[in-house]
Amino acid sequence: MSSVTRRAALAVAAAALAAGLASPALADGYPNKPIRIIVPYAAGGSTDQLARAIQPAMSESLGQAIVIENRPGAGGSLGTDQVAKAPGDGYTILFGNTGPSAVISLMRKTPYDELRDFKPISTVAITPMILAIPNDVPAKTVKEFVAYVKKANGALNIGSVGNGSLSHMTSEYFNTMAGVRLLHVPYNGGGPLATAMLGGQVQAAFVTGLDGATMIASGKVRYLGVGTLQPTPVVPGLPTIAQDVPGFRSSAWFGMLAPRGTPDDVVARLNAAIVAAVAKPEIRKMFADRNVEARSSTPAELESIIKDEIGQWKPVIRDAKIEM
Structure with missing residues (x-):
């Protein structure tokens, strides 16, 4: 090995050793x-x-x-x-x-x-996404809701907390998985969406428990199903959407x-x-x-x-x- 090659090899080895030592030294004093x-x-x-x-x-x-x-x-x-x-x-x-x-x-x-x-x-x-509907929507189960939406033939709205949000994506996913057509209406956050739900401007929404709390507390909105593949203690007693829309998860x-x-x-x-x-x-x-x-x-x-x-x-x- 030439002296130049030897020096290069030693430099690489030294750099590798320094890299190996730098991280533990940082952690020892961190934070x-x-x-x-x-x-x-x-x-x-x-x-x-x-x-x-x-x-x-x-x-x-x-x-x-x-x-x-x-x-x-x-x-x-x-x-x-x-x-x-x-x-x-x-x-x-x-x-x-x-x-x-x-x-x-x-x-x-x-x-x-x-x-x-x-x-x-x-x-x-x-936190699972939860399908919420106003009390005046005549559906007690996800299966009944799917039938209701199909009968309406595109005349019903589904709200979200914003364009491109998970609630929006889940709405489009539900349309595909359930074979229905709900018109997406975006709102600027959970507060405006809750107002729209309580006011009857939308007939459904996918919400987290955090965003849905105000709606449920009003007594004018109820949950139909949860987006986990198995029932979850996060929303006790609520059936899965997958029970009626196989494979659905969000x-x-x-x-x-x-x-x-x-x-x-x-x-x-x-x-x-x-x-x-x-x-x-x-x-x-x-x-x-x-x-x-x-x-x-x-x-x-x-x-x-x-x-x-x-x-x-x-x-x-x-x-x-x-x-x-």
Whole structure:
């Protein structure tokens, strides 16, 4: 081996050793300053509520202050892009969900890639989509509702919390799976959708338990079915939509992701803090009271969920021509 080749080999070996040592050294001192959690939606929404619910427990576990910053805009993609471009040091992380963290790039061009630019940390919660209808709709089951919609021959409306939202995608998915035609009407969030449901402007909507709580509390809206393949304690006693529309499934996840360059051991520290927070009885009860299942995961499990969602929703978005 020539001296030049030998020096090159030694340089490569030294670089590899340095890379191997850098990550543990970072983790040993991590965290040594406050951590920012970016919520890509306005304060007070369902994503923001869940992030703030686990904030104190994570702060206690990590021994550092955690600051939540709301960065709404462009369906969640503005705040998500901010994290994608942040340093991979574990001090800026994303509290994401199905939309901007999995499928929004299927509807519009985004400056980031959900799989390439992020390193999943853990889920925090899972909540099924629920089919809700006003009491004046004459259907007691999903089967009866499908028959009612078919008889109306395209004259009925289904609302959503916004164009391109999971409730919108689930509506189009239901149209295909059930062989019906409901006209989609988007609203700017759960509040306006609830007003439309209570006022009779729409005859159905797919909602999360968080968004549906106001409707159910009014006594003027009821649930027909849940979007899990099996009955769930999140909405006790409610039958699955799949019982009458075979194979139908739709759920939303909430969780945390870091910029792609974040070291694995830092991700592991964050994952452990999330797992500990989500396991706390008071947090589990708070989530359950909102029809949300507190559920942590491994980074690999969250990545698998994101890939599965991209596969599920890509043809729905394409066939329904959903754009944002």
